[in-house]
Amino acid sequence: MEYEAIIGLETHIQLNTETKIFCNCKADSWGEPPNTNICPVCTGQPGVLPVLNKAVAEKAVLLATAMHAEVRRVSYFDRKNYFYPDLPKGYQITQFDRPIAIGGYLDLPMPEGYTRRVYIIKLHIEEDAGKTKHANGYRLIDFNRCGVPLIEMVTGPDLRSADEAAQYLIRLRQLVRWLGISEGNMEKAHIRCDANVSIRPKGADYLNPKTEIKNVNSIDAVREAIATEIQRQIREVEAGREIHAWTLEWDEDAGVLRKMRSKETEADYRYFREPDLLPLVIDDEWKSQILADFPELPLERRARFMAQYGLPEYDADILTTERALSDYYEAALQAYNGDPKRVSNWVINEVLRLLNERGLSADQLKVTPQYLAMIIRLVDKGTVNTSTGKALVVKVEDTGKPPKQIVEEEGLAQVSDTGALRAICEKIVAANPDEVEKYRGGKTSLIGWFVGQVMRETRGKANPKEVQKILRELLG
Amino acid sequence: MMELLRMEAHEIAAAVRAGKLSAREVLEATLEHIASVDGIPGSIGDDPEAEPDKIHAFITLTAERARAQADAVDAKIVAGEDPGPLAGVPFTVKDIFVVEGTPSTAGSRILANYIGPYTATPVERMEAAGGVMLGKVNLDEFTFGSSSESSAFKPTPRNPWDTSRVPGGSSGGSAAAVAAGEGWLSLGTDTAGSIRQPAAFCGVVGLKPTYGRVSRYGLIAFGSSLDTPGPIARSVRDAALMLHVIAGRDPHDATSAAAPVPEYLAALEKDVRGLRVGLSPDYFRIVRAEGGELVEEPLPAEIKQAVLDTAERLANMGVEIVEDVPMPHNRYGIPAYFVIARVEAASNLHRYDGVKYGYRTPDRVADMREMYRKSRGQGFGLQPKLRILMGMYVSAAQYSERYYQRALQVRTLIRRDFEAVFDPEGKYRLDALLTPTTPTAAFPMGAVYGDSVLMQYADQLTVAANHAGVPGISVPVTTDADGLPLGVQLLGRDFDEATLLRLARAVEEGAAFTAKV
Numbered sequence: 005m006e007y008e009a010i011i012g013l014e015t016h017i018q019l020n021t022e023t024k025i026f027c028n029c030k031a032d033s034w035g036e037p038p039n040t041n042i043c044p045v046c047t048g049q050p051g052v053l054p055v056l057n058k059a060v061a062e063k064a065v066l067l068a069t070a071m072h073a074e075v076r077r078v079s080y081f082d083r084k085n086y087f088y089p090d091l092p093k094g095y096q097i098t099q100f101d102r103p104i105a106i107g108g109y110l111d112l113p114m115p116e117g118y119t120r121r122v123y124i125i126k127l128h129i130e131e132d133a134g135k136t137k138h139a140n141g142y143r144l145i146d147f148n149r150c151g152v153p154l155i156e157m158v159t160g161p162d163l164r165s166a167d168e169a170a171q172y173l174i175r176l177r178q179l180v181r182w183l184g185i186s187e188g189n190m191e192k193a194h195i196r197c198d199a200n201v202s203i204r205p206k207g208a209d210y211l212n213p214k215t216e217i218k219n220v221n222s223i224d225a226v227r228e229a230i231a232t233e234i235q236r237q238i239r240e241v242e243a244g245r246e247i248h249a250w251t252l253e254w255d256e257d258a259g260v261l262r263k264m265r266s267k268e269t270e271a272d273y274r275y276f277r278e279p280d281l282l283p284l285v286i287d288d289e290w291k292s293q294i295l296a297d298f299p300e301l302p303l304e305r306r307a308r309f310m311a312q313y314g315l316p317e318y319d320a321d322i323l324t325t326e327r328a329l330s331d332y333y334e335a336a337l338q339a340y341n342g343d344p345k346r347v348s349n350w351v352i353n354e355v356l357r358l359l360n361e362r363g364l365s366a367d368q369l370k371v372t373p374q375y376l377a378m379i380i381r382l383v384d385k386g387t388v389n390t391s392t393g394k395a396l397v398v399k400v401e402d403t404g405k406p407p408k409q410i411v412e413e414e415g416l417a418q419v420s421d422t423g424a425l426r427a428i429c430e431k432i433v434a435a436n437p438d439e440v441e442k443y444r445g446g447k448t449s450l451i452g453w454f455v456g457q458v459m460r461e462t463r464g465k466a467n468p469k470e471v472q473k474i475l476r477e478l479l480g
Numbered sequence: 481m482m483e484l485l486r487m488e489a490h491e492i493a494a495a496v497r498a499g500k501l502s503a504r505e506v507l508e509a510t511l512e513h514i515a516s517v518d519g520i521p522g523s524i525g526d527d528p529e530a531e532p533d534k535i536h537a538f539i540t541l542t543a544e545r546a547r548a549q550a551d552a553v554d555a556k557i558v559a560g561e562d563p564g565p566l567a568g569v570p571f572t573v574k575d576i577f578v579v580e581g582t583p584s585t586a587g588s589r590i591l592a593n594y595i596g597p598y599t600a601t602p603v604e605r606m607e608a609a610g611g612v613m614l615g616k617v618n619l620d621e622f623t624f625g626s627s628s629e630s631s632a633f634k635p636t637p638r639n640p641w642d643t644s645r646v647p648g649g650s651s652g653g654s655a656a657a658v659a660a661g662e663g664w665l666s667l668g669t670d671t672a673g674s675i676r677q678p679a680a681f682c683g684v685v686g687l688k689p690t691y692g693r694v695s696r697y698g699l700i701a702f703g704s705s706l707d708t709p710g711p712i713a714r715s716v717r718d719a720a721l722m723l724h725v726i727a728g729r730d731p732h733d734a735t736s737a738a739a740p741v742p743e744y745l746a747a748l749e750k751d752v753r754g755l756r757v758g759l760s761p762d763y764f765r766i767v768r769a770e771g772g773e774l775v776e777e778p779l780p781a782e783i784k785q786a787v788l789d790t791a792e793r794l795a796n797m798g799v800e801i802v803e804d805v806p807m808p809h810n811r812y813g814i815p816a817y818f819v820i821a822r823v824e825a826a827s828n829l830h831r832y833d834g835v836k837y838g839y840r841t842p843d844r845v846a847d848m849r850e851m852y853r854k855s856r857g858q859g860f861g862l863q864p865k866l867r868i869l870m871g872m873y874v875s876a877a878q879y880s881e882r883y884y885q886r887a888l889q890v891r892t893l894i895r896r897d898f899e900a901v902f903d904p905e906g907k908y909r910l911d912a913l914l915t916p917t918t919p920t921a922a923f924p925m926g927a928v929y930g931d932s933v934l935m936q937y938a939d940q941l942t943v944a945a946n947h948a949g950v951p952g953i954s955v956p957v958t959t960d961a962d963g964l965p966l967g968v969q970l971l972g973r974d975f976d977e978a979t980l981l982r983l984a985r986a987v988e989e990g991a992a993f994t995a996k997v
């Protein structure tokens with residue numbers, strides 16, 4: 005029998021606000037000692053009250069808008085009551101029945117060519133809890149993470165394969181970075197993901213019991229864990245066994261899923277309105293302020309790059325992985341005012357390499373889009389040859405000097421003077437009688453070697469086409 | 481010394497600011513008086529019957545801290561600076577407020593060892609205004625009660641008018657302290673009447689401001705949507721003075737209001753002529769559920785008469801008295817309160833789990849759950865446990881619609897009662913309602929305690945203001961046949977404490993009542 009997987013993802017996105025959601029503690033405690041970014045409010049001391057950090061609401065509005073969700077004018081905070089040592093108040097402040105946004109979807113263009121639309125069934129703001137660690141028979145608690153702002157976003161059961169699930173996370177990560185609302189680093193738990201997985205015969209319209217996979221903290225892990233679970237469920241069903249609603253934990257090192265606890269009944273969290281916070285009102289004025297600089301989204305920009313500039317899908321995809329890179333590309337293209345594909349090649353090959361090597365983002369480069377356009381122009385005009393042009397990209401980045409200045413200072417301008425080149429070529433030919441003989445004897449591939457000798461003599465500045473022409477003449 | 485103690489707080493502040501009295505001198509006189517009347521402070525496991533003729537208002541007397549504050553006030557005077565409107569006025573704080581460096585116990589074993597790491601906003605404001613904090617006074621455990629007897633700290637406060645009687649509650653230590661001259665002012669809290677009822681029982685003035693008027697930051701929460709900090713004082717003027725200091729927006733409390741804070745003392749000078757004050761038959765009876773039936777009981781004649789006499793005196797001052805004002809949903813105030821306050825309380829008490837601070841069971845435990853169960857089981861007294869049980873029950877998913885959501889609807893209806901009678905375009909156009917504060921005078925110790933439901937009905941005349949968020953004030957007007965004080969209550973419009981205080985001042989002026997001290 006052929007099966008299809010039914011997958012829904014529950015993600016928690018850690019927002020990159022300066023301070024926590026309800027107090028003035030620093031939000032990001034990555035790498036800091038335990039319990040150093042805490043205060044009476046986020047450790048749940050008696051008598052404290054939460055005060056909403058407005059930046060959290062603003063970032064949620066950005067994400068909701070990007071997900072095509074409707075932003076509620078009035079939403080509410082609720083208490084989710086449960087006991088856990090790293091939950092200092094004994095309840096989590098979250099949004100339950102009137103969250104900040106309703107509905108929404110994300111389109112996933114798949115490498116195979118189709119697009120999967122994933123619906124969003126929940127999008128709300130909440131606070132994070134602390135971290136518990138077991139050591140030497142003790143339970144150690146770090147409250148640094150308490151009150152770190154999160155957006156919880158849950159998809160419908162709309163994903164059909166482990167690859168689609170991975171693609172969702174890739175696109176989500178791209179989107180949150182694009183919007184500037186989260187660092188989106190899964191290894192640092194900026195995006196956390198639980199996956200609900202079930203299978204059914206292909207084409208069936210019912211849902212089977214699902215399992216929930218927790219603790220998957222990279223995109224590869226999500227893909228692997230889901231694929232593993234799909235295979236397990238198929239084996240179980242084929243063997244005539246039932247699927248139980250287990251909660252599973254992904255052990256990344258061993259590559260196996262472990263059963264955590266059975267989850268047949270939902271806990272009662274006794275939700276009720278948080279009386280310590282006023283309703284969150286996002287009126288038109290505030291909303292338009294938040295959305296004033298709302299960017300073109302990655303998929304829209306990707307489509308536009310293909311339509312407007314005639315770029316291949318491959319180029320458009322790479323150029324839109326990060327907002328800064330796509331902005332860079334467009335600025336360079338505008339400054340260059342020529343063939344979009346030519347600029348794309350330079351960005352994808354030279355600029356991207358530089359970014360990767362140096363761990364920079366495109367907006368941090370000293371080779372500004374304008375400088376890049378100048379460099380390409382210098383190559384176009386033959387002032388420098390291509391390899392000098394590529395070297396220039398690095399030199400400009402290293403020095404911050406304008407490309408032309410470097411060309412002048414270092415004498416990098418291409419030697420195209422036929423007389424000078426002819427003299428050098430003659431010298432090379434004269435100095436290598438053996439090779440000349442071989443060439444004339446039919447080994448014409450040696451032309452490349454001769455060109456290389458001339459280039460070396462000119463420290464790379466010779467116009468290779470011109471050199472080849474002269475050499476053929478001399479050797480001919 | 482008694483002469484000094486009989487001065488009003490605004491007179492003390494004026495004398496200190498003028499250099500006629502030193503803050504230290506005022507403080508030492510007060511401390512001496514406390515030493516003579518208060519007896520042993522409440523402590524865990526002590527004898528509830530100890531020193532039955534003393535007041536026992538305090539849990540923690542912070543004399544050295546107070547001396548440092550008084551000296552700082554005096555130093556400012558010497559330096560030519562103004563220490564503020566409460567210059568040198570000793571005050572007490574209900575031990576439901578967290579104060580940095582002092583035990584902040586909520587009257588519970590579970591917080592008996594808790595030292596505050598920060599200071600509650602209203603306390604901070606009083607200290608910044610030159611007030612001198614004497615210490616923390618006793619209360620019902622987590623404010624759950626109307627007699628202060630449920631405190632884990634024994635002996636619990638006694639009524640200065642008759643120490644065999646309760647001072648009321650939950651701000652019983654506050655009212656008893658102020659009535660007995662142990663400090664001029666006390667910061668209390670009112671969730672269903674917890675400022676007004678003890679004020680009435682002890683013959684002092686108790687003001688529950690509008691919800692949001694005074695910051696709750698640092699108030700250990702009971703029913704967060706109802707809790708309101710407010711002043712207890714020996715005179716309306718002193719209550720006005722204190723309210724002005726503690727009122728106003730606080731960035732630490734999202735529910736605190738940005739409404740401007742008027743000059744309350746100046747408002748007292750205005751004439752009450754032409755103000756409209758209503759009397760409601762719904763405040764002259766107690767309605768309670770008994771075996772599924774609603775039982776209606778009229779108030780004792782003395783209580784009703786005190787209100788009618790007050791109305792007559794106000795009428796003589798030119799106030800228009802409007803009779804037969806309907807407040808039809810007042811009778812549902814208690815049942816709705818049972819549900820809402822308990823749901824909020826159960827959740828607010830979640831944090832006391834033995835993990836981070838407070839009481840943790842010394843017993844060996846097998847696991848986390850047992851640690852929770854034992855710590856909470858041993859740390860909480862009967863009243864918190866009752867509230868947790870009921871709060872958990874009525875907020876459970878399957879009952880929430882039936883109880884909690886309905887209670888919230890009732891609350892809206894109660895609010896509408898007030899909106900209707902205060903509507904300037906409406907039929908009644910009231911500036912205030914005049915009602916009794918309590919259905920009885922102070923009851924004997926041990927009398928009603930333990931009967932939780934009946935005790936709660938004592939709040940029927942006060943709780944509606946908490947549901948609606950409107951301000952209310954209790955003013956002592958007379959004494960009953962047993963010589964116990966009786967108070968009347970004025971309920972007013974949102975954020976219009978100024979009018980309320982103005983009327984309260986008129987009531988106080990006309991009343992034949994002499995303070996205990």
Ligand SMILES: [Zn+2]
Pocket residue numbers: 024027028029041042043044045046047151
């Ligand atoms: Zn904090």
